[in-house]
Amino acid sequence: MSEAIPHEAVLQRFPEVEWDEEFGTLIVPSAKATEVAIWLRDDEAFRLDYCSNVTGIDYLDREFKEKVKNEEGKTETIIHKDPARMEVVYHLYSMEKRTGPLVMKQRTTREKPEAQSLTPVWRSCELQEREIYDLFGINFTEHPDQRRILMWDEFEGHPMRKDYVEPFDYEWEPTPHDEILEKHQKGKVIF
Amino acid sequence: MTTPNTSPSVELDDTTRAELERAGVIVSKVDFLYNWARGGSVWPLTFGLACCAIEMIASATSRFDISRFGSEVFRPSPRQADLMIVSGTVTKKMAPQVVRIYNQMPEPKWVIAMGACAISGGPFKQGYNVLKGIDRYIPVDVYLPGCPPRPEAVLQSLNYLQEKIRTQDIKSDPAFTEGRRQYPIPEFTGTDLEPPYNPDVWQPPANPNAPAEEEAEEATA
Amino acid sequence: MTAAAPNYELIQQDGLETSLLEVSMGPHHPSTHGVFRMDVKLDGETVVDLKPVFGYLHRNHEKLAESMSYLASMPFTDRLDYFNSMTNNWAYALAAEQLIEIEIPERAEYLRVIMSELTRLVNHVSLVGFFVNDLGALGTPLLYAFREREKILDLFEQASGARMMCNYFRFGGLRCDVPEGWLERTREVVDRFPKFLDEYEKLLCENEIILSRTQGVGNLSKELAISAGITGPMLRASGVNYDIRKVDRYGIYDRFKFRVPFSEGDVGDCYDRFMVRMLEMRESIEILKQALDGIEDGPIMGNAGKVFKPAKAESYGRVEAPKGELGFYLVADGTTQPYRFRVRPPSFINLTVLRDMCIGQQVADAVIILGSIDIVLGEVDR
Numbered sequence: 001m002s003e004a005i006p007h008e009a010v011l012q013r014f015p016e017v018e019w020d021e022e023f024g025t026l027i028v029p030s031a032k033a034t035e036v037a038i039w040l041r042d043d044e045a046f047r048l049d050y051c052s053n054v055t056g057i058d059y060l061d062r063e064f065k066e067k068v069k070n071e072e073g074k075t076e077t078i079i080h081k082d083p084a085r086m087e088v089v090y091h092l093y094s095m096e097k098r099t100g101p102l103v104m105k106q107r108t109t110r111e112k113p114e115a116q117s118l119t120p121v122w123r124s125c126e127l128q129e130r131e132i133y134d135l136f137g138i139n140f141t142e143h144p145d146q147r148r149i150l151m152w153d154e155f156e157g158h159p160m161r162k163d164y165v166e167p168f169d170y171e172w173e174p175t176p177h178d179e180i181l182e183k184h185q186k187g188k189v190i191f
Numbered sequence: 192m193t194t195p196n197t198s199p200s201v202e203l204d205d206t207t208r209a210e211l212e213r214a215g216v217i218v219s220k221v222d223f224l225y226n227w228a229r230g231g232s233v234w235p236l237t238f239g240l241a242c243c244a245i246e247m248i249a250s251a252t253s254r255f256d257i258s259r260f261g262s263e264v265f266r267p268s269p270r271q272a273d274l275m276i277v278s279g280t281v282t283k284k285m286a287p288q289v290v291r292i293y294n295q296m297p298e299p300k301w302v303i304a305m306g307a308c309a310i311s312g313g314p315f316k317q318g319y320n321v322l323k324g325i326d327r328y329i330p331v332d333v334y335l336p337g338c339p340p341r342p343e344a345v346l347q348s349l350n351y352l353q354e355k356i357r358t359q360d361i362k363s364d365p366a367f368t369e370g371r372r373q374y375p376i377p378e379f380t381g382t383d384l385e386p387p388y389n390p391d392v393w394q395p396p397a398n399p400n401a402p403a404e405e406e407a408e409e410a411t412a
Numbered sequence: 413m414t415a416a417a418p419n420y421e422l423i424q425q426d427g428l429e430t431s432l433l434e435v436s437m438g439p440h441h442p443s444t445h446g447v448f449r450m451d452v453k454l455d456g457e458t459v460v461d462l463k464p465v466f467g468y469l470h471r472n473h474e475k476l477a478e479s480m481s482y483l484a485s486m487p488f489t490d491r492l493d494y495f496n497s498m499t500n501n502w503a504y505a506l507a508a509e510q511l512i513e514i515e516i517p518e519r520a521e522y523l524r525v526i527m528s529e530l531t532r533l534v535n536h537v538s539l540v541g542f543f544v545n546d547l548g549a550l551g552t553p554l555l556y557a558f559r560e561r562e563k564i565l566d567l568f569e570q571a572s573g574a575r576m577m578c579n580y581f582r583f584g585g586l587r588c589d590v591p592e593g594w595l596e597r598t599r600e601v602v603d604r605f606p607k608f609l610d611e612y613e614k615l616l617c618e619n620e621i622i623l624s625r626t627q628g629v630g631n632l633s634k635e636l637a638i639s640a641g642i643t644g645p646m647l648r649a650s651g652v653n654y655d656i657r658k659v660d661r662y663g664i665y666d667r668f669k670f671r672v673p674f675s676e677g678d679v680g681d682c683y684d685r686f687m688v689r690m691l692e693m694r695e696s697i698e699i700l701k702q703a704l705d706g707i708e709d710g711p712i713m714g715n716a717g718k719v720f721k722p723a724k725a726e727s728y729g730r731v732e733a734p735k736g737e738l739g740f741y742l743v744a745d746g747t748t749q750p751y752r753f754r755v756r757p758p759s760f761i762n763l764t765v766l767r768d769m770c771i772g773q774q775v776a777d778a779v780i781i782l783g784s785i786d787i788v789l790g791e792v793d794r
Contacts, residue, residue: 022724052643052730062745064745095638098654123765124764127466152284157381157382159320167383245495246575252555252558279469282467282468314488315472318472320470
């Protein structure tokens with residue numbers, strides 16, 4: 001694997017940028033995104049000239065339960081809360097130094113999803129950000145050509161969102177798997 | 192040459208025909224000759240949608256060689272083709288174009304639905320942008336299952352189609368009596384295609400286990 | 413600083429003013445390699461503007477994968493880039509193996525390399541066939557290419573049971589071992605391949621028509637290629653020495669000696685892209701020979717279960733697929749299903765520069781430029 005990139009320098013240079021320990025990513029506020037991106041691209045120590053993967057993630061309001069043994073040896077259930085949010089993820093590499101990846105995220109709300117377009121910094125974001133706009137509905141400010149890309153223009157809604165409901169089009173059809181389907185609905189079979 | 196169909200207007204039994212053939216006279220119907228010629232030179236449309244298209248191309252290459260069955264002339268223009276091999280997943284975004292291309296083909300025309308996706312949506316059936324079978328909009332003559340079907344299967348489906356062509360009756364077949372068949376092109380709406388299927392071509396299967404309509408009404412009442 | 417796609421002024425020749433002609437090429441067009449569409453604006457024969465239109469094969473791969481267990485998505489990855497099911501499998505296996513720590517047996521690692529290099533041969537040889545087909549040489553080169561492709565597909569079929577959709581890789585190894593005598597048959601195919609390449613190169617590489625149609629057509633500069641995230645042979649044709657097999661050394665690629673062909677200049681044209689692929693096939697053969705020498709008997713599967721629950725984490729696995737960098741980005745949330753499943757498709761991102769390369773070229777050249785990018789729609793639209 002190619003070398004991982006130390007992130008401490010970014011945090012020193014930009015105090016607004018946070019570091020997410022859990023996933024090992026930089027969280028960049030949208031207002032600073034372009035500035036940070038240009039710096040990462042042009043700084044001699046980083047030279048992250050290649051933005052490989054751009055994608056969105058949609059987090060609903062969720063709770064995680066974790067069982068932990070406390071000092072007395074009893075198991076306790078701790079509930080972690082995962083707030084609802086949307087994220088745009090950028091995987092950055094350096095072709096010149098052959099290092100990477102450094103993962104950078106922009107966070108935004110689910111109600112009014114907006115992020116800063118990094119297409120002016122890396123052209124590779126152009127189509128991928130259009131795709132995120134199409135499938136997740138995140139608005140990219142300063143994107144040169146923000147239109148739907150995969151779905152047709154009249155399409156309503158953003159299908160990759162976790163709460164997207166497909167139009168009801170159930171039709172009965174003869175299938176040899178009815179019993180298995182029943183079991184699956186009860187949670188006994190995992191596909 | 193196989194024995195042609197006898198029709199009521201020509202009273203000729205098999206022994207007489209065999210005798211005539213021995214004497215160098217072939218007695219046949221126009222239908223037979225016409226269908227024989229058409230079946231032997233089906234021109235497919237160069238029309239690839241997805242994975243199956245590669246196997247369709249492979250069936251035209253030297254190893255499998257579809258030209259042994261007279262169908263090597265792939266035409267890029269629908270106006271010159273008479274067989275549409277729907278090779279691959281038909282998405283909702285693509286479905287109107289497929290119907291439009293079908294409408295442009297001259298009669299007589301046939302359709303082979305190649306691969307699981309073209310038949311029913313296949314592995315991608317649950318997708319929000321995948322059409323659950325092209326037979327919802329255009330009539331399909333041969334269903335060719337597989338994911339993807341082997342090139343040999345493409346050849347076999349062509350054989351089936353040729354058999355079907357040989358049984359066509361020129362006097363009564365809609366391809367000859369009704370002129371060019373055209374089907375309405377579905378339109379995009381906010382979520383789906385409108386109409387979701389063409390009722391003249393396809394109807395959803397009825398559930399034999401479902402309560403009859405009267406019973407259902409009673410239950411709700 | 414690389415700006416967004418620039419605007420172009422109307423090209424006027426000899427003071428003649430003509431109105432622009434808009435042509436919609438595709439989605440059903442023999443040269444678009446599937447259901448891709450280009451809205452082209454033409455001034456006479458010259459391309460003034462070009463808009464790619466996607467989505468005609470959008471099969472909701474990502475959405476479907478988020479509703480099933482990790483392993484159940486493996487057969488779906490075959491159908492992304494349907495020429496190269498083996499490398500797709502590997503990229504996905506790499507990403508998932510980062511989430512769960514598994515030892516991969518030695519024999520499986522060797523077989524993975526052998527399979528993916530065979531895939532590279534299949535892809536490049538068919539691509540060259542299609543590319544020359546786009547140039548107008550209908551038939552012969554493509555038939556030659558498919559003849560060789562069939563030989564390798566036979567090997568895939570013997571190993572995995574399917575010609576195209578192999579579904580051969582598993583997390584922690586491979587689904588099944590290769591049958592008896594498979595390695596010898598592979599060696600035969602590999603040994604004969606250079607002879608075919610000699611013939612192919614003699615036929616194509618110095619062909620006058622190919623030279624005049626491809627040289628200087630579809631220029632792509634080094635800076636734009638890096639900024640636009642171009643990967644694979646297309647990037648190396650623009651003069652960047654970047655091969656993920658060398659950079660990441662995933663699998664056991666650090667054990668093999670091979671060279672990475674790339675263009676010397678700062679600008680790559682269609683001929684460079686064509687030649688890089690021709691040369692890459694030679695290097696693939698070298699890797700295959702070394703791998704066939706080095707492979708030993710042993711188990712082919714680690715100890716991974718079929719259903720597993722990785723802890724909360726995210727991973728990005730990437731391989732050098734024949735078309736470029738194929739990556740899988742997985743977000744695990746502690747259940748049996750990935751919370752987010754994302755494919756980083758090389759041919760989709762390589763299309764970013766299609767407009768830049770086509771502006772100012774003839775309309776017939778736009779077809780060749782698209783052919784030289786090497787797209788597969790299953791991957792572009794997913």
